[in-house]
Amino acid sequence: MNAIKRFLSVLLVLLTVLSLCVLPGAAENAAADEVTILFTHDLHSHLLPSANETGEGEYGGYARLMTVIKAQKAIDPDAILVDGGDFSMGSLFQTAYPTSAIELRMMGAMGFDATTFGNHEYDYLQSGLKGMLNAAVASGDPVPPILCANYLPPVEGQEGYDADLWAAYNAYGVKDYTILERGGVYYVLFGIFGFDADACAPNSGMVFEDPAEKAAATIKAAVAECESTYGVHPVVICLSHSGTSDGKGEDYELAEAVDGIDVIISGHTHTTLREPVQVNGTLIVSAAEYGRNLGVLKLTKIGNDVTLKSYELIPIDENVAEDAAVAALVEGYKTAVETDYLSKYGYTFDQVLVSNPYTFDTVDQVYATQHESTLCNIFSDAYKRAVEQVTGKKVDVAITASGVIRGSLPVGNVTVSDVFNAASLGVGTEGELVAIYVTGKDLKNAIELDASVQPLMKSAQLFMSGVEYSFNQNRMIFNKVDYAMLQNPDGTLSPIEDDKLYHIVAGMYMGQMLGSVEETSMGILSITPRDENGNPIATADLVNYVVKDENGNPLKEWYAIADYLDDMGDTLDSRYAKTDGRKMVYKSLNPVKLLRNANIFTYIVLVLILGIITAVVFITRAIVRKQRRKRAAKA
Numbered sequence: 249m250n251a252i253k254r255f256l257s258v259l260l261v262l263l264t265v266l267s268l269c270v271l272p273g274a275a276e277n278a279a280a281d282e283v284t285i286l287f288t289h290d291l292h293s294h295l296l297p298s299a300n301e302t303g304e305g306e307y308g309g310y311a312r313l314m315t316v317i318k319a320q321k322a323i324d325p326d327a328i329l330v331d332g333g334d335f336s337m338g339s340l341f342q343t344a345y346p347t348s349a350i351e352l353r354m355m356g357a358m359g360f361d362a363t364t365f366g367n368h369e370y371d372y373l374q375s376g377l378k379g380m381l382n383a384a385v386a387s388g389d390p391v392p393p394i395l396c397a398n399y400l401p402p403v404e405g406q407e408g409y410d411a412d413l414w415a416a417y418n419a420y421g422v423k424d425y426t427i428l429e430r431g432g433v434y435y436v437l438f439g440i441f442g443f444d445a446d447a448c449a450p451n452s453g454m455v456f457e458d459p460a461e462k463a464a465a466t467i468k469a470a471v472a473e474c475e476s477t478y479g480v481h482p483v484v485i486c487l488s489h490s491g492t493s494d495g496k497g498e499d500y501e502l503a504e505a506v507d508g509i510d511v512i513i514s515g516h517t518h519t520t521l522r523e524p525v526q527v528n529g530t531l532i533v534s535a536a537e538y539g540r541n542l543g544v545l546k547l548t549k550i551g552n553d554v555t556l557k558s559y560e561l562i563p564i565d566e567n568v569a570e571d572a573a574v575a576a577l578v579e580g581y582k583t584a585v586e587t588d589y590l591s592k593y594g595y596t597f598d599q600v601l602v603s604n605p606y607t608f609d610t611v612d613q614v615y616a617t618q619h620e621s622t623l624c625n626i627f628s629d630a631y632k633r634a635v636e637q638v639t640g641k642k643v644d645v646a647i648t649a650s651g652v653i654r655g656s657l658p659v660g661n662v663t664v665s666d667v668f669n670a671a672s673l674g675v676g677t678e679g680e681l682v683a684i685y686v687t688g689k690d691l692k693n694a695i696e697l698d699a700s701v702q703p704l705m706k707s708a709q710l711f712m713s714g715v716e717y718s719f720n721q722n723r724m725i726f727n728k729v730d731y732a733m734l735q736n737p738d739g740t741l742s743p744i745e746d747d748k749l750y751h752i753v754a755g756m757y758m759g760q761m762l763g764s765v766e767e768t769s770m771g772i773l774s775i776t777p778r779d780e781n782g783n784p785i786a787t788a789d790l791v792n793y794v795v796k797d798e799n800g801n802p803l804k805e806w807y808a809i810a811d812y813l814d815d816m817g818d819t820l821d822s823r824y825a826k827t828d829g830r831k832m833v834y835k836s837l838n839p840v841k842l843l844r845n846a847n848i849f850t851y852i853v854l855v856l857i858l859g860i861i862t863a864v865v866f867i868t869r870a871i872v873r874k875q876r877r878k879r880a881a882k883a
Contacts, residue, residue: 281433282557283483283547284327286320288313289515290537291331292338292368292654293351295578297566298538298669301610303659307563308539310578311570314358316542316562318571321359326431329359331392332515333439333489334366336380338538338654340597340668341581343589346376349384349391350581356390357577361428364439364487365396366515370452371674374401374413381416395439395487397424398462399446399454408453425470427482433549434482436470438463442490442498445516450760459490459498460505467508481552484510491517492532495525503530510554511545524559535561590664593807600661601813604820608657614650615706618699618721620831622824623656624648624711627671627809632713634808635683635753635795643683644734644750645691645714651707652679652757652805662820664810671806673757679805682759682793684777684785689746691715692732693773698831699728700773708761711831716741718832720841726773727850730841735830749782755805759790 297309321327335351336342344350355363370377384391401417402408425438440463446456467484474482486509490498499514509530514521518537524545525532535543541561548557586597608623632646655670673679686694698710699719717732733741734750744750759777777785777793785793795803813820836842843850 281431281549282324283433283549283554284320284324285485285511285513285543285545285547286317286327286329287331287513287533287543287545288535288539289332289489289513290334290366290518291351291539292334292537293336293342293345293672294339294538294669295341295350295354295581296339296665298655299658299660299666301656301658302607306566309564309570310354310358310539311572311575312564312568313539313542314571314574315568316564317358320542320544320562326433328361328428328430328435330361330437330485330487330513331355331363332366332487332513332534333364333441334368334515335363336366337368337371337674338669338672340585340589340665340672342672343585344581346372346379347383348581348584349380349387352380352384352391352394353387353389354574354577354581355392358574360392362393362395362426362437362439362487364489364515365394365399365441366489367441367445367449367452370449370454373451374410374453378410378413378416381420381422385416385419391420393426393437394420394422395425395437396422397438397440397466398457398459399441399452401453402455406455410453424466427470427474427477429478434474434478434480436467436474436482436484438466438470438484438486440486440488440490440502442488442516444491444498445489459488459502463502463506463509467506471508483547483549483554484508486512488512488514489516491515492519492521492525492534493517495521499532500525500527503527503532510547513543520561522561524556526556531556533559539564592801593810595664595810597663597665599664601664601667601810602662602816602820603818604657604659604662606820606825607659610656611653614653614656615709618702618709618833620827620829620833621711622827624650624653625713625827625830626657626812626824627653627805628711628713630809630812631681631753631755631805633812634803635681638795638797638803639683641683641751642737643714643753645712646753647694647710647712647758648755649707649711649758649761650702650709651761652755662813667810667813668806671809673755674805679755679757680794680802681753681805681808682756682790683751683753683795684759684790684793685749685780685782686752686775686778687746687782688744688748688750690775691744691750691752692729692746693775695719695732696726696729696773697775700725713830715744716830718834721833721835722837723842724846724850727847730844731832749778749780751780753795756790756794759793760787 294308295310297306299306336345341350401410401413425436428435428437440459442459488499492499492514499512503509503512504527512530512532514532514534519534520536521534533543533545535541541563544560544562546557548555582597590596609621614621627648628646632643636643652673654672658666671679695717702709714735716735717729719728720730732744734744736742779785797803
């Protein structure tokens with residue numbers, strides 16, 4: 249009997265040990281969930297593929313993107329598909345944004361589970377946003393939920409309240425967050441709008457709340473709802489239009505400041521993250537702009553813990569076949585744009601304007617360094633020519649900025665669509681040209697702005713037609729320009745006279761930027777837009793100075809460029825094969841070049857530096873004398 253008891257005791261111990269060794273692992277395997285997140289951001293109305301600037305190959309296109317999405321969903325049918333905002337503004341399809349909501353209807357057809365607002369969703373102002381939301385609902389087509397927690401219209405009682413806009417929001421169902429279930433896994437998805445995105449949407453009329461504070465409050469409410477309703481802790485995904493830069497940036501700061509975010513889909517900065525950025529338990533991912541890649545993030549979820557399993561950016565290029573159904577939808581919308589918009593200008597979508605044998609800057613190269621750009625020379629020259637033709641008035645200077653260049657011109661055939669993609673940015677409508685006047689002093693300040701502010705703000709680099717200037721990057725900030733002259737139509741040069749008025753042309757974005765120069769330069773520089781009589785123009789009144797043709801139609805930036813190229817004949821003008829010296833950038837420590845044409849700012853700084861040096865010398869001499877006296881006294 250005792251032997252049996254001993255045997256049973258030993259057996260019980262063995263079973264207990266085995267259970268400790270085996271059961272936890274089995275439970276762990278049973279509780280593990282595989283999660284797949286497919287994502288895009290900054291699609292910018294790029295429904296069609298775009299040619300690479302080199303002339304070799306293509307990128308993007310919704311029909312090709314759909315093929316890759318379907319392939320990934322065949323691997324994991326429970327994969328979710330989300331977007332990080334700026335789904336509009338960037339191609340000819342944007343012209344139907346306020347009336348047809350093409351972008352949202354396409355995303356609905358492709359099965360997107362959610363998106364968020366980016367700053368460019370406000371380019372058509374509140375009226376355009378309202379129209380887009382109502383058009384999406386009226387279409388009856390499936391559309392993705394729009395999530396945005398911290399960037400909403402003013403509520404009743406606040407300045408700018410618009411009951412019709414709120415009605416459009418409510419009809420569409422715009423909300424802070426949503427809870428989604430796929431394959432037994434629950435997700436909390438919410439949208440966040442960043443500081444820089446807000447700065448890039450000055451006319452949105454929205455109320456901006458602190459991203460970190462609102463994200464924390466949204467996560468708390470959404471997770472509590474999910475746990476109380478479904479009894480599980482969700483995967484928390486933030487659709488953020490804030491961005492990263494060199495692995496840091498606003499979304500890094502958001503993840504650092506807010507606990508409980510598993511994944512941030514990071515839009516706005518057009519970043520390509522080849523590996524996720526990990527901070528505070530959060531994975532930050534980005535897949536580049538214009539549908540260049542489909543991001544595929546795979547996670548393993550065990551209980552409340554989420555870990556990275558794999559990450560991939562799948563290129564969307566000419567090697568990917570088009571999905572027939574989506575391709576047919578895109579073609580239908582393309583025909584509608586030709587009928588409703590392009591026909592007014594006498595152009596078609598794919599009409600070839602000119603053959604281009606030259607490789608121009610990419611957008612990244614335009615931003616990267618201070619330099620003269622043949623691409624941007626074409627743009628500013630086109631603006632100058634177009635306004636002179638329409639108004640019959642001589643234009644002294646035309647200006648464009650790196651921040652409004654959205655694409656380059658490809659090698660080979662350049663189409664109407666290519667030009668529109670490159671110059672699609674606008675306020676209220678596609679970019680419109682404004683004609684104003686500035687004093688010579690303010691024109692010099694604009695040139696100095698280009699020289700001094702670009703290192704601090706890449707989007708502020710200017711490119712001009714009608715002036716020739718140079719600057720030394722080693723000179724004092726706000727006094728880097730050492731030479732500036734006006735280029736006359738006959739090729740001769742004239743001094744820029746401080747008190748004389750000069751006729752200036754720029755896009756509306758650029759015009760508004762000129763009015764904010766004083767703030768940008770901390771009050772050191774100022775540029776005041778004026779009418780032909782020299783009276784100051786308020787920034788809000790620049791809309792009254794939009795250039796219009798004989799039929800009263802606003803002159804568009806893209807149209808000015810298209811018409812310029814179209815008139816060149818079969819091949820692009822050879823003078824754009826290289827730069828022509830209108831903007832000369834150099835570095836020199838030669839004292840003569842450092843002080844040539846120095847302004848009062850440089851001399852003030854020099855006096856301060858000399859004063860500091862003098863003070864240091866006097867203090868040093870005083871200390872030396874004191875030490876000598878002490879040594880003499882001891883001796």
